[in-house]
Amino acid sequence: MRLRYQYRLCPNAARRQALARAFGCARVVFNDGLRARTEAREAGLPYRRLRKAQQALSRKVKGSNNRKKAVVGVARAHARAADARRDLAHKLSAALIRDNQAVYVENLSVRGLARTRLAGSVHDAGWSAFVAMLEYKAARYGRTFARIDRWFPSSKLCSACGAVAGSMPLSVRSWTCPCGADHDRDVNAAINVLAAGRADRRNACGDPVRPPLAVARVGEAGSHRGAA
Template identity: 45%
Template sequence: MLKVLKVRIYPNKEQQITLAQNFGCCRFVWNYYLNKTNTQYEQTGKGLSYCDMAKDLTQLKKVKEYAWLKEASSSALQQSLKNLEAAFKNFFEDRARFPKFKSKHGKKSLRYPASCSLKDKGVKLPKLGIIKAVIPKNIDGKIKSVTVTNTSTGKYYASILFETKDVPTNKGGKISGIDLGLTKLVTVFDGENCYKVDPIKTTKRYAKILGRRQRSLSRKKRGSNNRRKQVKRVAKYHEKITNKRQDFLHKLSRKLVDENQVIVVKNLCVKGLADTKFAKSVLDTGFGILVNFLNYKLDREGGKLVEIDRFFPSTRLCNCCKFKNDSLTLENCEWDCLECGTHHDRDENAAKKCDSFSQNREIGGRLAVSSNQ
């Protein structure tokens, strides 16, 4: 089993300079061969493979004009070419957009695929030596790679990919259905009890402060030191918003995983919801992030995440008699069933329908279930 541990690292001045050179070399290699592949494709109708780019890179280092590429780790440059090939593959298989040229501004990252280890409370990397790091736990396993990231706020992180033994788990717990929403982030029904969790709305909380910082940034002269300082101040608030949202979603997903063996959730189209008038609220709640957290945490512990087809009318169907209320609108938070007369809370009814579906009481129709395990 492969696991990732992200830790904060503290490079000294010399290591920061070396990392900046490595970031620049990897960025140049990406942009150079992206441009070369595009040019060759326009001329011949065929692009460059990883082997072609790797051979050409070896010759490029021998050119006096590009001799500075030798200062960077060769494995990191080769990994940049592999990432470019993977980006083209994802594009042609309709999994991602066409690869873009990288900018020297903003977030920077590079990956060391070999010769990495943990020594003396730090991370040892090629041509960098030991970088001081805060490692919260022991890593029992072989380190496969280390990805170093430099954020817009000037912080450095190392994502350590390591291999561990598969530990068989017999996870126990309940089967719960959850409904995702904007007013209530999750409504959970475990077959007996139902409870709701409110979203923290981090973007809305810091919108006024962030707006003042961004207006101040717009008044700064381009290229000035004051503008660079203000860019960093704005980036710090964006980072704070992201960290608070992820911390909340990690704690919520951990609570749900600890209590349940199987979690049933609707497969929402977040990209489509982001094109509506509720775009800001949808992106602030982090539906997709929460589902991803539930998926990998359940998978690690022997649980299962079941996703119901997004077109399944869980909100409109009565969980008692299965009557479908087609007149239900977004303004109706509560409604009464026209057949059995049961009074429903909109979100609780949707969570109960997901739970009843997980118990195999609903079969057929448009209930396409995909299991992520």
């Protein structure tokens, strides 16, 4: 028998403000790729079959023939889920290349991310394979594609004035620059990646490079929105 519980949480004013910063509608609005992937995963039959196969395996007695059969079933379900993930990556990459003349991506350290608490999400997303699809499809259809250096401070760089904030852990989803600009972390990073890609493109064509980054004064950048 399985039990299900429902809880209603009543956050105070400070907690509501923190929740609004972390789960604001901005992340849902701009991150269309994440929305498409999430919907495909939640509605995808291969993922439901994989969950059921894993649940069935957990109930089998170790060493039994039924458990051996369940192990084979889980392996097959994993293969189907991988095929579904690959198909989704092809569709998303084709749509991005078809609808845009230029695509710029950060050259993330996938190996490094795989050693963090995001390991499961990183492996499931298949980032390296997805970027490879973008690259060869861009070449095929005559689109511009470029990788931005992994050390480029896309999240900490103010897209308004060029100042670079100090240390900024992932828990900081929004911040205010000393120049007065308020930033959503991911939207600001996307703007900076686009600007860096365009600047590198102009530099490759012989135009002047983008101006050097300015370092924000200690203690002024990286503050939370609404902080005193």
